[in-house]
Amino acid sequence: MSTLGERLKIARQKCGLKQIQVKERTNINNKTLSGYENDVSEPDTNTLAILAELYGVSHKWLLTGTGEMSIKSNNKNSTSLTEKDERDIGKRMAKIRADLIEGISDDDNTALSFMGEPMSEEAIESLLEALEHAERLATLANKKYIPKKYRKE
Known part of the structure; x- marks a missing residue:
């Protein structure tokens, strides 16, 4: 079973985002984000909600690794800017x-x-x-x- 950090990293990479891009969009420091992804620290519930929305994944999947990873969306470009x-x-x-x-x-x-x-x-x-x-x-x-x-x- 994967850890929260591994799931955060998988979700970020699936969106095609680098840590610096996540920082630009969320104001979460690169070092802090790296700590989350390497299971050094855990995000609070607000930060987790921000990341889940940015990555387009469900909160349940991020927290537990169960259920559907992606949130169904009619607009496939909803998480990226042209x-x-x-x-x-x-x-x-x-x-x-x-x-x-x-x-x-x-x-x-x-x-x-x-x-x-x-x-x-x-x-x-x-x-x-x-x-x-x-x-x-x-x-x-x-x-x-x-x-x-x-x-x-």
Whole structure:
């Protein structure tokens, strides 16, 4: 019988994802993910749910190794972004970045702030990374709402 770590690794590889890609999509550190896959540590229930959804596998299969591995899905591309999706996300993020920087450079009164304090460059980069992650998740979640005649499968 396989371990939880082995099943996590199998599911990730079946999706064709590398650990760095999982990190980009979930913000789970590579070292942490490696620890999960090598049975050094176990993910909490929220992390397990995130990974199960990303990999398109059932929670039951991940936890026990029994039952169906894959979740039935009408859209076989539901767990991956196309090149067009990546370009669109890149364009939206460039616009958001430009809007933030433009707002900051206009005058000090409109500077981006958090809890009344101006945000540092690192904080702004962190905010942009979080926004990009949210954009990716929203794009993936909304793929199922694309009419069939417009899907490229």
